[in-house]
Amino acid sequence: MLRQQTSRNYAATIDFLMQRLPMFSRIGVAAYRKDLRNIIRLCEFLGQPQQRFRSVHIAGTNGKGSVSHMLAAILQTAGYRTGLYTSPHLSDFRERIRVNGTEVRPEFVVTFTDRIRPMIDELDPSFFEISVAMAFEYFASENVEIAVIETGLGGRLDSTNIVDPELTVVTNIGWDHMNLLGNTLEQIAAEKAGIIKPGVPIVIGEESAETLQVFEMVAKEKNAPLTVASRQRTPVDWSWKRHHLIVELASRNHEEHDKFELDLSGIYQAKNLVTSLEAVTQLRNRGWKIDPETVKKALRQVRRLTGLHGRWDVIREHPLVVLDVAHNVDGIQQLLRQIEVTPHSELHLVIGMVKDKEVSKILGLLPRSAHYYFTRAQIPRALPETELASMAKQAGIRGSAWPEVNRALAAALANSGRNDLVLVFGSVFLAGEVNRVWNN
Numbered sequence: 001m002l003r004q005q006t007s008r009n010y011a012a013t014i015d016f017l018m019q020r021l022p023m024f025s026r027i028g029v030a031a032y033r034k035d036l037r038n039i040i041r042l043c044e045f046l047g048q049p050q051q052r053f054r055s056v057h058i059a060g061t062n063g064k065g066s067v068s069h070m071l072a073a074i075l076q077t078a079g080y081r082t083g084l085y086t087s088p089h090l091s092d093f094r095e096r097i098r099v100n101g102t103e104v105r106p107e108f109v110v111t112f113t114d115r116i117r118p119m120i121d122e123l124d125p126s127f128f129e130i131s132v133a134m135a136f137e138y139f140a141s142e143n144v145e146i147a148v149i150e151t152g153l154g155g156r157l158d159s160t161n162i163v164d165p166e167l168t169v170v171t172n173i174g175w176d177h178m179n180l181l182g183n184t185l186e187q188i189a190a191e192k193a194g195i196i197k198p199g200v201p202i203v204i205g206e207e208s209a210e211t212l213q214v215f216e217m218v219a220k221e222k223n224a225p226l227t228v229a230s231r232q233r234t235p236v237d238w239s240w241k242r243h244h245l246i247v248e249l250a251s252r253n254h255e256e257h258d259k260f261e262l263d264l265s266g267i268y269q270a271k272n273l274v275t276s277l278e279a280v281t282q283l284r285n286r287g288w289k290i291d292p293e294t295v296k297k298a299l300r301q302v303r304r305l306t307g308l309h310g311r312w313d314v315i316r317e318h319p320l321v322v323l324d325v326a327h328n329v330d331g332i333q334q335l336l337r338q339i340e341v342t343p344h345s346e347l348h349l350v351i352g353m354v355k356d357k358e359v360s361k362i363l364g365l366l367p368r369s370a371h372y373y374f375t376r377a378q379i380p381r382a383l384p385e386t387e388l389a390s391m392a393k394q395a396g397i398r399g400s401a402w403p404e405v406n407r408a409l410a411a412a413l414a415n416s417g418r419n420d421l422v423l424v425f426g427s428v429f430l431a432g433e434v435n436r437v438w439n440n
Helices: 002-020 024-031 037-046 064-077 106-123 127-141 185-195 209-221 269-285 292-299 302-306 329-341 359-365 385-394 405-415 428-433
Strands: 054-059 082-085 097-099 146-150 167-170 202-204 226-228 233-241 244-251 257-262 313-316 320-323 347-351 371-374 399-401 421-425
Touching: 002 106, 002 127, 037 106, 037 127, 054 064, 054 185, 064 082, 064 146, 064 269, 064 292, 064 302, 082 127, 097 127, 106 127, 127 146, 167 185, 167 269, 185 209, 202 209, 202 269, 209 226, 226 269, 233 269, 244 269, 257 269, 257 292, 269 292, 292 302, 329 359, 329 421, 347 405, 359 385, 371 385, 371 405, 385 399, 405 421, 405 428, 421 428
Parallel strands: 054 146, 054 167, 082 146, 167 202, 202 226, 320 421, 347 371, 347 421, 371 399
Antiparallel strands: 082 097, 233 244, 244 257, 313 320
């Protein structure tokens, strides 16, 4: 009876938060807060919980979620009580806040929300601001030793940017959220570089001539040691073994080679592995005890340890059904490379997108020979499936339109053969709505 009551209270609390607070994932730009005043006030009200644990702060256009989960898995395997904050969630709000892989307790969500309601009435904060404050308070109350904190959007004005981290990481810079972050890669990089703190090491995952100079300038101004991960290690070979990715890396001068097995099977995870390993190196330099075998052990079980889903996430065999949260130009390009190296007969693409993405550019990248099923997530920000189908037709792509992702997936499965590939992609929220009954 008590468990049922807690479940009802939790469901009512989440409903209150989603209805009362502007939520970027649902409505887009209108929910974005362009300063840190609210999160500062919220944390003052809570007694500055973000000051009661150490942290690693991670930003980037793509890969920051995977790197966050890899680092969290490594730290908790090394014996540290580890918090993990990521966003958005796929199915349940509690996915955003974890300690040693376990989701925040429902009763904490309820009691925290009751406690913070006076500040909600006073500040009218966003859903994201409240979720960040909740994560900080939970990590402090759970006595975590270190928390891996993923930014939501950008960096400089992101609500997570009030932590004083052990290490900052920027995975890469690409085209996304230009309406908020800037119309050039340099402007986007400057926003991400806003997480660099005085004297705190910064790891850049992938370098580009357009953006590295931005990071170097900010790091120099703040006396923050900067390392480019892709200069320290290079992937030289990869293979698959039972949906695990085996990556061989060469050291900076190719004098040493080492192999790593990941339960994250997308080949794009090789880049995220390189970034994660350099982050571990920098943490070791700051006194964190993480031995090489611990790293390898953790990487073999990131999904189990942290609950990560939606990154080349295989949910069925024969036909192969995969979910992926790729939703911007750079992410889609990586996804297409993955498709090329994945054995299959026919390709079935179930796609749904939100209105504020570069939909036309993404459609222009997609293969014309695939079978298409246009659909939408059940959020106001989603692009209607009929409109997506119309835009695709203009780009030379034809397919059927479905108002809900599981109906689209059912149609794809009905049309597919045993050796085909069925991929659901285009939106984090779309992947989150897929019913797992589709697995074998």
